[in-house]
Amino acid sequence: MKYFYHMSELKLTTPLYGANAPFIEELYNQYIEDPLSVDGSWQEYFKNLSDSPELIKKAFAAAPWQPRKNTIIGYQDKKEQPAKKEAATSGIQDIQKSIAAVKLVEAYRSLGHLYVNYDPLSIKEPEYNAELDYKTYGLTEEDLDKEIYIGNILGAEKATLRDIMSFLSSKYCSRLGIEYMYIENLEEKNWIQNKIESAGNDYSLSNEEKKKALFDLTEAEVFENYLHTKFPGAKRFSIEGGEGAIASMEFAIKYSVNFGVREVIIGMAHRGRLNTLTKVMGKPYHAMLSEFKGELAFPADMDIPGDVKYHLGTSSDVEIDGQKVHLSLTPNPSHLEVVNSIVLGKVRAKQDRRNDIERKEVLGLLIHGDAAFAGQGSVPETLYLSQLKGYHTGGTIHIIINNQIGFTTNPSDARSSRYCSDVAKSIACPIFHVNGDDAEGIIFATKIAAEYRAKFKKDIVIDIVCYRKYGHNEGDEPFFTQPIMYKNIANHKTPDAIYAEKLGAQGLVSSEEYKTYKKNFKSFLDEEYEKSQSYHPTMADWLQGNWGGFKPADKNRAPEVTGVEISTLQKLGTALCSYPTNFNINPKIERQLQAKKQSIETSKGIDWATAEALAFASLINDGYNVRMTGQDVKRGTFSHRHAVLFDQENESQYTPLNNLSSDQKTSLEIHNSNLSEFAVMGFEYGYSFTEPNTLTIWEGQFGDFANGAQVIIDQYISSGEAKWLRMNGLVLLLPHGYEGQGPEHSSARIERFLQLCAKDNMQVVNCSTPASYFHVLRRQLCRNFRKPLVVMSPKSLLRHKYAVSGLIEMDKETTFKPVIDEVNQITSPSDIRKVIICSGKVYYDLTEKREELGANDIAIIRLEQYYPFPSKELAGVIKKYNNAQIFWCQEEHENMGAFYFVEPRIEQVLKDIGHSCKRARYIGRARSASPAVGYLKLHIIELKKLLEEVFG
Incomplete structure (x- = not known):
């Protein structure tokens, strides 16, 4: 019922x-x-x-x-x-x-x-x-x-x-x-x-729409056939058989523009991408043809590896029905559907920049494959974001190119449901299934989809059931596994030919007119082919629009000054510790705020959460926005942040960072996410991809949670700039530290991130002081370039009595120190017998043990930044300890952590300065298959052994 x-x-x-x-x-x-x-x-x-x-x-x-x-x-x-x-x-x-x-x-x-x-x-x-x-x-x-x-x-x-x-x-x-x-x-x-059952609904289109639909199908088919003839065997992931998806995209954009959309962000995998780049996005055909002949998609003097042509993105301005519209196709790697939430993050950022609170001016358009829509976890994770406050974009139009096969896998082996689109029902998403040969049915469904999205601001799916003319790629043999299907395909007319016959019977487009149109378009492609012979790109498609004014990173740049006047920090700190008089604050938080206020007034004892809040506040004061999402970020997993206060009587919320002054123009946007890593991290990457002047942060409950988003890290964060010339300043906060909390909540897998580091592609830090954290956050926006930042953030250091800083360390003219020399009064450098280089929390374990033993002939140097590796700074510190043995100490197991990354780099530093010690020896936990032991007792035993080795 x-x-x-x-x-x-x-x-x-x-x-x-x-x-x-x-x-x-x-x-x-x-x-x-x-x-x-x-x-x-x-x-x-x-x-x-x-x-x-x-x-x-x-x-x-x-x-x-x-x-x-x-x-x-x-x-x-x-x-x-x-x-x-x-x-x-x-x-x-x-x-x-x-x-x-x-x-x-x-x-x-x-x-x-x-x-x-x-x-x-x-x-x-x-x-x-x-x-x-x-x-x-x-x-x-x-x-x-x-x-x-x-x-x-x-x-x-x-x-x-x-x-x-x-x-x-x-x-x-x-x-x-x-x-x-x-x-x-x-x-x-x-x-x-009512749309379906209304008396006037007979799928009728205007004559103009019918002709456009036919010529959309025709151009798509002719271009694919042209590539097949000119470059036989070349991979292109042809859209042939599913040309209706190109027409659907064209009409989805056209109809959406009529409902007020002014920007469209598109995400798709391989199939049909070349047609989308040219026909939909307006990339010159001669530029595409030149890439088939081996020409680079960017100037040859750029030192980047690039990517294959069916992964590339582009952007363009087009005019539709007299309205200027910006189109953007987001680059996508071979990992299918990973682009989904990245597109939505871009859409949200564009909407925020436009102050489009109704979410109607910027549209996300996602093109999927059938097997991928049913099989990839990114799909449901992205769908589940669609109506959440922190991620709502006003609805996405999804178009499925349903080839009825996944590489060589039949639907019966690829999913347990009837339709590939069934997962969309989980968010009560309307779904339209249509035959790929029914051009008018496709356009009719697209028209309803555009209107539904505009009216209800929700997702909708169009499942175009079609086929692929060739195998998974053009070099594949589909008869090996689907002989019956491909016998039918071999004898099947193309969608444009079928529709041309229909319009011919209606007297709208004659057979001769259809043939002439195909011939003329083929002649146009011949002209473009000739242009491609001498075409060489002279400029790169990057650092435009919102990114205008940014520059490629200069490896010889001076450290950025990121400090702020103490008086300004104290003024901001007063606002951070204040709340309305009628606000029923939690007594425990009230005591925390009083303690925080005292530390700011005295300029001493600044803890981690206060340094973070001051970094956010000072950036907001400088005119930047801050966006932070993740699981339980408002309070903080370790109950340290309390960026949002909750009234104890009515649960109303108060955000001190959004009440810094009466004329505040920028703000903190902070959202507790759903229990997702893959989609949420991708969303925030997409946001930072689009909005360079917002400090965009994703925080994991524990560092190992990033494992669930490894594809985003591998395919986008670490390599997006190298492959697609797309800068990004996303910050990942990953709680890390061995404290006896078991295998899953100790290690953020530093070694995995460091393996991805090369060519100055991102930053990995393991700060030991609140001041370092303050500077590294501000540094993200105090530059004329952007790089992703991975922060191994602490747990126990959040409240450690020694892990505090003074405001003097954050004062104007101060900057981030990637290497911190010994700070305690110990033996003169020439009498130091051991130098321990370490990073993060283990520093405090070492200093407390040294104080207990009075081992003043051991110096402890902190490496605050792993990458880019601070060779120059480390050399400047370590050269004065020329008589000492050099050790690398870490709390992670030997086959984990940073040892294998830093060891050859430290060796090179020692060689460069002519140090008496030639290599750094390892001190730390033995190799292990698991990141950490599961019992506190065993953890203490391991730590004791480590310390004994250091001070033995």
Whole structure:
């Protein structure tokens, strides 16, 4: 039974509707007298009632002092004529037929899509479904031409069963398969229902739209065939067989522009990408053809490896219906669907920049493969972000290029559901299935999708069921694994040829006109091919638009000054420790704020959370925005941040960083994310990809949580600039440190990040002081370039008595120190026998042990930044300890952590300065298959052994 009804439907879909009570009472009275006198379904229903038959009889009996004058419809006593009983029976049957008809309508709306023949190859025909058979509901052939009361449920008070089924079949079982009845919002559901069932809906397009659709299909097909002829065997992941997806993209953009969209961000994998780059995005065909001949996509003097042509992105300004529109195709690696949340992050950033609070001016358009949509975890993770406050973008249009195969894998082996799109039902997303050869059906579905997204600001899916003309790529042999499918494909007309015949029959586009158009476009491609012979790109597609004014990083740059005047920090700190007088603050937090205020006023004892808040506040004060998301970031996993305060009486929220001054123009946007790493990190990468003047941060609950987003780290964060010339300043905060919390909550896997470091591609730090953290955050925006930043952030150091800084360390003219020399009073440098180089939390374990032992002939140097490796700074510090043995100490196991990364670099530094020690020896935990032990007792034993080795 469905849960949301119009009242006119309710009385027809349930016999328990209040107005039917007299009728049901009569039926029950008949049942008591003679159970066999009522329909079997009513017998079963009344049999399960707990009321006493005697009580029911009394309810029907008149009072002893007054004869009963029963006015119940159809009521009769035993003295009344049999004709009345026949009339009552007839009335009951009419109501039962009405109820059956309504159930049938419901079935068509819910399941009519099962009877649509989506497959252009007609390999699998629709199967019989009993719920779409009128006989299932007790109706017979005799009822086909009888009028049945349906109460305007289909726009008529009465209709024959034959007309009902004909109407429903034309709307739900012919060309479009529509899934929407699971939507809980009645307005949305009725809107779609009206669009589908309205009398004027015959999939008709204007003549102009029909011609555009045909020529979209034609250009897509001719270009693919041209590439196939000119560059036989070259990989291009052809769209042939699914050209309708190109037309759908074109019309999705066109219709969306009419609803106020001014920018479109597109994400897609390989198939059809070359056509999208040229036809949709406007990349010159000669530039694309030159790349097929081996020319680089960027100037030859740029020292980057680049990427294959079917991964590249681009952007352009186009004019649609007199409106200037910016289009952007996001670069995508071979890891399918990874781009999804990155596109949405870009969309959100663009909307924020435009102050588009209605989320209507910037559209995300995602193109998927069928096997990938059903199989890749990025898809549901991204879908689940769609209606969350911190990630809402006003809805995404999803287009699935459904080739009915994944490389060589059939759908029966690729998913457990009927459709590849079924995962979208989890967010009550409407889904349209359409035959890839039905151009007008595709455009009609696209038109509804654009309007639905504009009206309801929600996602919608168009599943274009088509085929791929060749194998997974053009060098693959598909007959090995799908011989029947590819026999059909070999004899199948192209979508443009099929549609040309249809428009020819309508007298709209003649066969000659169609052939001439193909010939002219082929001639145009010949001209572009000639241009490509001498084409060489003279400028790179980067550092434009929002990135104008940024420069490639200079390796010889001086350290950026990131300090702030102490008086400014104290003023900001006062606001950070304040809250409204009528705000019911938690007593524990109130004490924390008082302590924080005192440390800021005295300029001493600044802890980690306070340094972070001061970094954020000073950046906001400088006119930058700060965006931070992740699991439980408002409070902080370790209850240290409290960036948002919660009223203890009404749970209203107060954010001190957004109340720094009365004329504050920028702000902190902070959101607790859903329990996702892959999609959320990708979203924030996309945001930073687009908005260079916002400090964008993703924080993991523990550092190892980044493992769930490893593809984002590998394919985008570490290599996006090298492959696609796309800078990014995303910050990852990854809690790290061995504290006896077990294998999963000790290590952020420093070694994995360091393996990815090369060519100055990103920064990896393991700060030991709040001041270092303060500077490294500010440094992200105090530069004329952007690089991703990975911070091995602490846990126990958040409250460690020695892990504090003074404001003097953050004062103006101060900067981040990648290497910190020994700071305690110990033996003179020439008498130092050991130099321990370390990083992060282990420094405090070492200094406390040294103080306990009084081992003043051991110097401890901190490496605050792993990469870019600070060779110059390390050399400047270590050269004065020329008589000492050099050691690298880490708390991670030998096969983990930074040892194998830093060891050859330290060796080179020692060589460069002519140090007496030639190599740094290792001190730390032994090799292990697991990141850490699972018991605190074992952890303490390991730490004790490490310290004994250092001070032995």
